[in-house]
Amino acid sequence: MTTATALRPVNREDIPAFHAVMMSAGMDPRSSWSRTTPQDLERSLFSPGSGGFLAVSGEGGVGCVGYRPDGPQTLTLNKLATLPHARGTGLGRALVWQVEHVARAGGYGRVLLAVSQFNLDVLPFYEKLGYVVSDDTYAHANPSSPPPVVLVKPISAPLSEGRGAGGEGSRPQPTEDTT
Numbered sequence: 226m227t228t229a230t231a232l233r234p235v236n237r238e239d240i241p242a243f244h245a246v247m248m249s250a251g252m253d254p255r256s257s258w259s260r261t262t263p264q265d266l267e268r269s270l271f272s273p274g275s276g277g278f279l280a281v282s283g284e285g286g287v288g289c290v291g292y293r294p295d296g297p298q299t300l301t302l303n304k305l306a307t308l309p310h311a312r313g314t315g316l317g318r319a320l321v322w323q324v325e326h327v328a329r330a331g332g333y334g335r336v337l338l339a340v341s342q343f344n345l346d347v348l349p350f351y352e353k354l355g356y357v358v359s360d361d362t363y364a365h366a367n368p369s370s371p372p373p374v375v376l377v378k379p380i381s382a383p384l385s386e387g388r389g390a391g392g393e394g395s396r397p398q399p400t401e402d403t404t
Contacts, residue, residue: 230287230316232323235277240266242286243279243304250306253343257367261304269293269303277304278323280316287311290320292327295364298334300327300380303365305338321354328380335380339363339373351376 235243244263252258270277270291280288288311291304302324307317328336338356340347348358356376363375 230280230282230311230314232278232280232288232319235270235279235289235291237267237271239279239286240270242281243270243277243289246279246286246289246308247304247306249308251309252306253341255370256341256343257370258341258344266291266304276327278320280307280311280320282311288316288320290324292324294331294333295337299337300324300331300333300335301365302336302338317350318354321351325378325380333380335377337361337363337375337377339366339375341373342371345374348374348376354378 240263244261244266247258247261247266269275272293275291275293277289277291279286286308288307289304290302290306293301293303295301302321305317305320307320325336336356337359338351340351356378359375359377361375361377363373366373
């Protein structure tokens with residue numbers, strides 16, 4: 226990337242750019258990811274405790290990630306995508322770190338994510354970041370898709386007390402969110 230990239234919390238006006246990044250990320254068309262609509266994004270990113278980040282450079286959105294609470298101990302990372310020309314720059318890692326930061330600040334014990342059976346090539350990326358395959362069931366799996374591979378990473382040393390994940394200002398190769 227030739228211009229600086231800024232990561233910022235997603236807002237409702239960002240839904241078209243967030244969706245465009247997801248649809249341009251190159252997910253296998255058999256994946257339910259490819260059927261995600263802007264309305265799906267609005268429900269997912271702006272439900273209680275949920276949020277996301279958009280990576281923006283001179284040409285617009287180049288990366289995105291979402292998160293949502295799944296119980297008192299789990300923050301689920303979803304919708305991670307970077308445009309092909311932005312890969313290999315550390316952007317994906319930075320987006321994952323933002324969700325992990327939200328998890329720590331919110332007092333969650335772990336981050337969970339699901340990888341589509343059509344996107345297993347991204348598993349080494351997550352494993353390098355400390356995620357391990359789990360036998361957990363993904364609560365948001367699309368019943369018309371093969372079950373995803375679930376990965377988890379323990380998160381320790383909360384930065385603050387309470388559940389800050391959905392609060393104002395805390396919303397600092399694609400995976401599949403099957404909702």
